[in-house]
Amino acid sequence: MYVAVKGGEAAIEAAHNLLAHERRGDPALPEITAAQIREQLSLAVNRVMCEGSLYDPDLAALAIKQARGDLIEAIFLARAYRTTLPRFGYAEPADTGAMHIRRRISATYKDLPGGQVLGPTFDYTHRLLDPALAEAGSAPTPERAAAAESEASPHVTALLNHEGLIESNRPHDPAAPVCDVTRGALAFPAGRDLRLQALARGDEGFLLALGYSTQRGYGRTHPFAGEIRMGEVEISFVPEELGFEVPLGEVRLTECEMVNQFAGSADAPPQFTRGYGLVFGHSERKAMSMALVDRALRTAEFGEEVVAPAQDAEFVLSHADNVQATGFVEHLKLPHYVDFQAELALLRQLRAEWEADRAAPPARHAEAAE
Amino acid sequence: MSQSAIQPAFADASRGAQAVFRSVMDAMSRPGRITPLDAGFAPPAPLNAAAAAILIALADFETPLWLDGPLARHGEVAEFLRFHTGAKLAPTPDAAAFAVIADPASAPTLGAFAQGTPDYPDRSTTVILQVERLTPDGWQIAGPGINGHAHFGATPLPGDLTHQFKNNRARFPLGVDLIFAGPSEIAALPRSTRILEAR
Amino acid sequence: MTATPIYNFAYLDEQTKRMIRRAILKAIAIPGYQVPFASREMPMPYGWGTGGVQVTASVLGPDDVLKVIDQGADDTTNAVSIRKFFEKTAGVATTTRTREATVIQTRHRIPEEPLGESQILVYQVPIPEPLRFLEPRETETRQMHALEDYGLMHVKLYEDIARHGHIATTYAYPIKVEGRYVMDPSPIPKFDNPKMDMSPALQLFGAGREQRIYALPPYTQVISLDFEDHPFERTKFDKPCGLCGATGVYLDEVVTDDRGGRLFVCSDTDYCEERRGGQA
Numbered sequence: 095m096y097v098a099v100k101g102g103e104a105a106i107e108a109a110h111n112l113l114a115h116e117r118r119g120d121p122a123l124p125e126i127t128a129a130q131i132r133e134q135l136s137l138a139v140n141r142v143m144c145e146g147s148l149y150d151p152d153l154a155a156l157a158i159k160q161a162r163g164d165l166i167e168a169i170f171l172a173r174a175y176r177t178t179l180p181r182f183g184y185a186e187p188a189d190t191g192a193m194h195i196r197r198r199i200s201a202t203y204k205d206l207p208g209g210q211v212l213g214p215t216f217d218y219t220h221r222l223l224d225p226a227l228a229e230a231g232s233a234p235t236p237e238r239a240a241a242a243e244s245e246a247s248p249h250v251t252a253l254l255n256h257e258g259l260i261e262s263n264r265p266h267d268p269a270a271p272v273c274d275v276t277r278g279a280l281a282f283p284a285g286r287d288l289r290l291q292a293l294a295r296g297d298e299g300f301l302l303a304l305g306y307s308t309q310r311g312y313g314r315t316h317p318f319a320g321e322i323r324m325g326e327v328e329i330s331f332v333p334e335e336l337g338f339e340v341p342l343g344e345v346r347l348t349e350c351e352m353v354n355q356f357a358g359s360a361d362a363p364p365q366f367t368r369g370y371g372l373v374f375g376h377s378e379r380k381a382m383s384m385a386l387v388d389r390a391l392r393t394a395e396f397g398e399e400v401v402a403p404a405q406d407a408e409f410v411l412s413h414a415d416n417v418q419a420t421g422f423v424e425h426l427k428l429p430h431y432v433d434f435q436a437e438l439a440l441l442r443q444l445r446a447e448w449e450a451d452r453a454a455p456p457a458r459h460a461e462a463a464e
Numbered sequence: 465m466s467q468s469a470i471q472p473a474f475a476d477a478s479r480g481a482q483a484v485f486r487s488v489m490d491a492m493s494r495p496g497r498i499t500p501l502d503a504g505f506a507p508p509a510p511l512n513a514a515a516a517a518i519l520i521a522l523a524d525f526e527t528p529l530w531l532d533g534p535l536a537r538h539g540e541v542a543e544f545l546r547f548h549t550g551a552k553l554a555p556t557p558d559a560a561a562f563a564v565i566a567d568p569a570s571a572p573t574l575g576a577f578a579q580g581t582p583d584y585p586d587r588s589t590t591v592i593l594q595v596e597r598l599t600p601d602g603w604q605i606a607g608p609g610i611n612g613h614a615h616f617g618a619t620p621l622p623g624d625l626t627h628q629f630k631n632n633r634a635r636f637p638l639g640v641d642l643i644f645a646g647p648s649e650i651a652a653l654p655r656s657t658r659i660l661e662a663r
Numbered sequence: 664m665t666a667t668p669i670y671n672f673a674y675l676d677e678q679t680k681r682m683i684r685r686a687i688l689k690a691i692a693i694p695g696y697q698v699p700f701a702s703r704e705m706p707m708p709y710g711w712g713t714g715g716v717q718v719t720a721s722v723l724g725p726d727d728v729l730k731v732i733d734q735g736a737d738d739t740t741n742a743v744s745i746r747k748f749f750e751k752t753a754g755v756a757t758t759t760r761t762r763e764a765t766v767i768q769t770r771h772r773i774p775e776e777p778l779g780e781s782q783i784l785v786y787q788v789p790i791p792e793p794l795r796f797l798e799p800r801e802t803e804t805r806q807m808h809a810l811e812d813y814g815l816m817h818v819k820l821y822e823d824i825a826r827h828g829h830i831a832t833t834y835a836y837p838i839k840v841e842g843r844y845v846m847d848p849s850p851i852p853k854f855d856n857p858k859m860d861m862s863p864a865l866q867l868f869g870a871g872r873e874q875r876i877y878a879l880p881p882y883t884q885v886i887s888l889d890f891e892d893h894p895f896e897r898t899k900f901d902k903p904c905g906l907c908g909a910t911g912v913y914l915d916e917v918v919t920d921d922r923g924g925r926l927f928v929c930s931d932t933d934y935c936e937e938r939r940g941g942q943a
Contacts, residue, residue, distance in 0.1 A: 102743040173704040178676060279699035279874035282802045408800055418709045418872045422789070425710025428741055432734045432771045432930055435916055436833035436852040439898060444827055478677060482724045485684045489722070492691045493865045493880045522688075524681055561685075582809035586689040586698045608694045608841055609880035611863070637843065641692040654692035656841070656880075 140375025146172025208247025296414030305386035313402030496616030530560035695840030713871030715787035735930035
């Protein structure tokens with residue numbers, strides 16, 4: 095005898111307990127702390143801060159622990175917390191030119207003011223698993239390259255701009271409203287400010303694939319990595335009641351400026367154009383992908399034809415958010431038996447009709463086709 | 465800031481706003497139905513309590529307000545609303561998300577307010593008309609929210625409001641939505657309502 | 664650095680509620696039109712009913728009695744989870760009885776018992792745009808709604824007829840509201856569509872991921888799209904409910920064994936239990 099399934103509440107509770115148990119793993123091993131994650135899995139923490147749009151290494155580390163290392167789940171936790179925070183206003187534009195540089199490279203000039211600073215990079219490591227890391231040990235003490243930090247490091251694109259060889263960025267209008275995808279529904283056509291914000295929050299893997307596709311010819315932009323810089327930038331805020339800037343603290347940012355070819359048009363001379371990427375924390379892959387996709391999304395602006403997925407703002411922006419994407423993909427796990435029943439009934443009917451049709455004399459076909 | 469501007473509005477901000485919103489939602493979903501709305505506080509005159517409660521419940525820094533002449537002339541009213549909602553004042557009726565009319569005789573026409581656009585008809589002004597009395601007789605009205613037809617009237621109103629509202633309906637889905645704010649009750653005529661018969 | 668996270672009462676902050684409430688009022692004033700709103704991340708995933716939850720959270724007051732159903736049932740895991748969320752964050756009274764509820768949040772069904780004027784039905788919506796699968800671009804579909812250009816939808820339905828002999832849409836069956844907007848009723852079975860027409864209850868629709876809110880005010884004309892020679896037909900079941908014997912209700916098919924055994928039972932669990940004298 096069928097009895098309607100009951101006890102959903104008890105089942106959910108039991109599942110949550112099991113989840114907590116699995117999260118802990120083998121109790122014979124010490125429990126990992128959020129502080130350890132913050133310090134030793136810092137690139138994962140950076141990604142959660144970036145795509146979670148919440149600059150807080152401690153909370154990001156906590157989210158990673160709670161999510162058992164599932165970074166999209168951790169990003170979701172950060173976002174769901176962020177959305178409940180009161181909004182005081184918008185910070186002043188960050189001046190990345192005044193960044194305290196930890197890493198700064200240009201692929202377009204061999205040497206330049208401020209120099210090339212390799213910084214902490216995987217770039218020239220040999221990807222050989224290091225058995226020494228399997229055991230706890232001491233890490234080497236870094237040498238300080240004090241010179242690089244003190245010398246002014248102008249943006250590479252600014253050097254090109256002196257010659258008028260690259261398009262100028264539009265001057266900043268302090269009176270213009272700040273577009274914010276977290277405070278308004280995404281609407282199209284989307285301005286570049288909104289696009290950049292959505293890309294900065296967008297899924298690293300999705301942007302990586304799209305950026306890659308532009309390199310392989312799906313909306314080619316002929317990019318050069320003009321500059322990638324990473325370091326600390328001071329953020330300040332002007333409270334309405336004070337009327338002057340108050341520093342809030344420093345955030346670590348990675349910025350990428352791509353320099354892209356442009357043949358020119360009737361209105362514009364041949365010149366380089368820009369693709370821009372800026373992300374919280376240290377993530378060159380994300381910043382570079384973002385810059386490639388930003389330039390691709392500017393296709394229409396340069397009077398070029400939109401032919402590839404990466405150039406299609408509605409396609410890119412509607413699908414870049416991994417919290418939205420994972421929700422909708424995974425919601426297929428929820429019961430759908432009402433709709434499935436409706437489809438089942440239709441399919442049975444169509445099958446019955448199809449079989450009756452085949453059995454019937456051919457004249458009926460002519461009639462049905464009318 | 466003057467004394468009256470910093471008087472408290474709702475005793476409990478969250479519950480007060482919720483209760484006022486439900487009254488407005490009821491009124492908007494059942495056009496012409498007179499719905500009680502108890503603000504529980506007295507705003508500076510000539511702003512009436514129901515209109516003030518609606519604005520405090522629904523307006524904020526994202527919704528510019530437009531006040532008609534008599535309201536704008538009383539600096540305390542703007543001060544009160546700015547303090548409690550954080551909303552900016554709209555320079556013109558068509559820049560407003562909410563508008564309040566205290567003097568029907570000198571009110572702009574409904575067409576002067578934001579009408580929305582064909583793509584986004586929701587980008588329109590909600591017009592709050594302060595009235596002395598709401599009555600279950602007057603216009604015969606029909607449309608979504610009304611089972612068959614209903615009757616509704618209010619005083620005082622702009623002389624040609626019947627004509628103006630018919631024009632407003634003709635612009636559907638564009639147009640403004642009207643909330644009539646009596647001393648302790650409200651009623652609404654959204655743009656979807658048809659006036660079948662004037663009184 | 665930040666200490667332990669603290670969440671607001673009823674999860675949503677007042678500013679968010681105001682923004683959602685304004686969208687609800689516009690939705691009521693323009694029946695069937697999808698009002699964009701700045702949907703927030705909720706503590707449950709997109710696709711799990713975040714739109715419905717935001718609408719419910721913005722509407723609920725201390726005197727409300729909330730019922731939550733998924734697939735017609737109060738005890739499906741997601742319904743249980745959302746009900747608990749509101750019990751915990753808003754301290755609101757809950758019920759499984761349709762009749763006792765003032766606010767009902769639903770996924771995929773409309774209760775069998777007719778709703779009354781004092782009730783609000785809140786639908787969870789995955790894809791609010793009825794034209795989306797015919798035209799993926801928002802810029803295009805918005806234009807179609809603005810121009811009342813629904814030719815594409817009629818072509819699609821007519822292609823169904825040409826191919827299958829009838830319209831092959833069984834759920835999320837498009838409706839026309841008061842002769843103006845074509846609207847997606849959310850993925851309810853088309854069996855439920857007639858219940859929307861001239862309902863005394865207010866019906867609100869929330870799509871969180873897609874950032875849209877729309878509404879059917881009470882007593883609003885709702886017509887399921889069809890053709891004169893191919894009128895809309897409600898799904899019929901040839902058996903009564905195997906538990907309570909009800910006819911004219913939507914039934915779930917339950918597989919009882921691996922030899923083709925099937926049992927058809929009410930999808931609306933409250934309705935079924937009431938008919939069986941309240942013994943679950």
